[in-house]
Amino acid sequence: MDDVLGGLALLFVAAAATAAVLNRDPARQALVLSLLGLGLAVLFTVLQAPDVGLSQLAVGSAITPLMILLTVRKVRRIGRGRQAEDDGKGRSR
Amino acid sequence: MSVLPYLVAGWIFLVGVYGMATSRDLVHAVGCLSVTQSSTYVLLLAVGYRKGGSAPVFSDIEPGSRPVVDPVVQALALTDVVVGATVTALLLALVVQIAKRHGTTDPDALSELKG
Amino acid sequence: MNWWLAGAALLILGGLGPCLWGAATGGTGRRMTAQNTATLLLCLVFLLLAQGYERPAYTDLALVVSVLGPAGTLVFVRLFETPSDTPAAARLLSPLVTAATVATVVPLCVATGPGRAMAKLIVIGVLLLAGGAVTSRAVRGG
Amino acid sequence: MSRRFRLCVLALGLLAFAALFTAACAELPPFGGDRHPYGDRAVHAALLRHTANTVSAVNFDQRALDTLGEESILFASVLGTVVLLRQTSDEHRTVPKPSPVPDRTRRYGLLALPVTLLIGLYVVAHGQLSPGGGFQGGVVVATAVHLLYIAVDYRALERVRPLGPYEIADAAGEAAYVLTGAGGLLAGAAYLANVLPYGTFNTLSSGGTVPLLNAAVGVEVAAAVVVLLARFLGQALEIEGDEDRGEGKG
Numbered sequence: 001m002d003d004v005l006g007g008l009a010l011l012f013v014a015a016a017a018t019a020a021v022l023n024r025d026p027a028r029q030a031l032v033l034s035l036l037g038l039g040l041a042v043l044f045t046v047l048q049a050p051d052v053g054l055s056q057l058a059v060g061s062a063i064t065p066l067m068i069l070l071t072v073r074k075v076r077r078i079g080r081g082r083q084a085e086d087d088g089k090g091r092s093r
Numbered sequence: 094m095s096v097l098p099y100l101v102a103g104w105i106f107l108v109g110v111y112g113m114a115t116s117r118d119l120v121h122a123v124g125c126l127s128v129t130q131s132s133t134y135v136l137l138l139a140v141g142y143r144k145g146g147s148a149p150v151f152s153d154i155e156p157g158s159r160p161v162v163d164p165v166v167q168a169l170a171l172t173d174v175v176v177g178a179t180v181t182a183l184l185l186a187l188v189v190q191i192a193k194r195h196g197t198t199d200p201d202a203l204s205e206l207k208g
Numbered sequence: 209m210n211w212w213l214a215g216a217a218l219l220i221l222g223g224l225g226p227c228l229w230g231a232a233t234g235g236t237g238r239r240m241t242a243q244n245t246a247t248l249l250l251c252l253v254f255l256l257l258a259q260g261y262e263r264p265a266y267t268d269l270a271l272v273v274s275v276l277g278p279a280g281t282l283v284f285v286r287l288f289e290t291p292s293d294t295p296a297a298a299r300l301l302s303p304l305v306t307a308a309t310v311a312t313v314v315p316l317c318v319a320t321g322p323g324r325a326m327a328k329l330i331v332i333g334v335l336l337l338a339g340g341a342v343t344s345r346a347v348r349g350g
Numbered sequence: 351m352s353r354r355f356r357l358c359v360l361a362l363g364l365l366a367f368a369a370l371f372t373a374a375c376a377e378l379p380p381f382g383g384d385r386h387p388y389g390d391r392a393v394h395a396a397l398l399r400h401t402a403n404t405v406s407a408v409n410f411d412q413r414a415l416d417t418l419g420e421e422s423i424l425f426a427s428v429l430g431t432v433v434l435l436r437q438t439s440d441e442h443r444t445v446p447k448p449s450p451v452p453d454r455t456r457r458y459g460l461l462a463l464p465v466t467l468l469i470g471l472y473v474v475a476h477g478q479l480s481p482g483g484g485f486q487g488g489v490v491v492a493t494a495v496h497l498l499y500i501a502v503d504y505r506a507l508e509r510v511r512p513l514g515p516y517e518i519a520d521a522a523g524e525a526a527y528v529l530t531g532a533g534g535l536l537a538g539a540a541y542l543a544n545v546l547p548y549g550t551f552n553t554l555s556s557g558g559t560v561p562l563l564n565a566a567v568g569v570e571v572a573a574a575v576v577v578l579l580a581r582f583l584g585q586a587l588e589i590e591g592d593e594d595r596g597e598g599k600g
Binding site: 008027073 | 216265287
Binding site: 002011013033040044047050051058067071072079 | 145
């Protein structure tokens with residue numbers, strides 16, 4: 001039974017890691033990363049490391065996605081600001 | 094089953110590096126780095142696992158009543174998970190700075206800007 | 209053969225696997241619904257693992273997920289700018305998760321018997337149900 | 351260097367790594383093997399010092415100096431982030447628009463906050479007994495504070511989060527760890543040596559200095575994450591570059 005559980009958790013983590021890399025939009029990647037964190041937590045618990053699992057859960061479930069999404073928002077705001085600036089300059093010329 | 098955990102750790106590492114190298118957005122690259130990082134935790138914990146073992150935590154079992162897995166590798170991975178998250182934050186802060194300076198987070202466009 | 213572990217394996221294969229597929233493809237609403245369902249199911253997986261390995265200490269993980277999981281989902285609800293395009297089937301998911309929670313927590317309570325451990329299980333169950341009810345509404349935009 | 355050429359180099363590197371790594375896997379001790387000399391000795395040493403959670407014993411007693419290093423990395427990266435994301439002279443703050451949150455979510459957030467806080471403190475306090483500790487519990491505590499932003503409103507968060515005390519707490523946590531270590535020197539033993547009485551096995555006060563160092567890390571991590579997120583929130587919601595910045599520079 002241990003082998004089956006461990007194998008399933010490992011395959012889930014491998015699939016989640018691949019999906020996280022292949023999602024090129026950072027906001028959507030953050031969603032898959034949070035699932036990867038959850039999968040890792042299960043894998044660590046199956047490998048009898050609940051301490052590490054708890055660590056992964058605490059970090060991966062809310063804090064990391066929040067930081068990534070805030071960065072994405074900031075970067076997009078900068079992009080929009082630049083766009084507006086360029087448009088303004090184009091009109092004044 | 095005997096080498097599957099090691100191979101999965103290797104796969105996560107490879108896929109993370111591939112993502113970083115082909116990324117068109119630095120925020121995405123930072124996400125890929127954290128994927129790569131997680132491969133080390135998988136490898137470490139796989140090395141410390143003992144078949145039929147339990148967690149080396151004796152709040153709810155008698156010491157010596159069951160075989161336990163290796164606590165040393167767990168301690169290594171545990172601190173790095175949290176410290177790694179703050180390093181990710183530092184990298185994201187750098188990305189914000191780059192976006193402010195150059196108005197883009199595409200690494201290819203950035204290298205064109207440089208020369 | 210340990211039935212608790214078998215249940216956990218079944219939840220990973222039949223619950224978390226499809227959720228990963230849902231979160232990695234498709235529209236934003238679908239992805240968020242999948243992520244939300246995955247966190248709620250994960251809590252049940254931890255409860256089953258704790259019982260299956262006969263380690264009451266492992267329930268701490270379920271306790272942490274029962275509050276941080278909904279918090280994580282609310283982060284996405286808060287910061288995703290695109291309008292929600294939640295699939296119609298999402299309505300069916302939340303009763304399904306509720307039923308799964310009850311179907312997991314009640315047998316676990318029976319297996320542990322009265323005491324501190326059972327109180328902890330009930331607290332986790334209540335937190336999970338409350339969090340699930342709020343987040344699944346929030347994901348649907350209500 | 352063209353993109354195509356770069357991909358070829360990447361493929362070569364990845365293939366070489368895959369080949370070497372697979373070869374190395376064959377030589378590694380088999381997964382789930384029975385020989386863990388370091389692990390067995392670490393468990394033995396932890397039990398001698400009455401620490402039920404041997405992982406915490408390794409972190410805060412046997413390898414406490416390593417943890418000091420890790421903690422310093424954490425401290426340094428928080429410092430770096432604070433410097434990078436500070437408000438510069440050509441930027442100004444705007445008041446973010448309040449965003450509508452459904453009543454149901456708001457009520458849940460306000461109820462979940464104390465519960466999450468309590469769970470976080472429980473995880474920190476039981477670090478030397480059951481799974482958990484300062485690193486994990488600190489993050490949970492910090493998440494609890496941010497439920498105010500996630501489920502209520504940014505301004506509600508700003509009211510309970512005067513940043514100064516959190517920055518001081520961050521430094522105080524780091525200092526407490528260093529000073530507890532120096533206590534070992536004062537007692538005539540080595541730096542970070544476990545000099546306090548070990549207490550009764552499997553009680554909150556067991557483990558000598560382990561609970562103290564654990565609490566110091568908990569304070570530091572919680573404060574660090576709050577400070578970090580405050581900077582990100584400030585940048586994403588409040589700080590804006592001046593419109594005439596491009597002209598001033600050019």
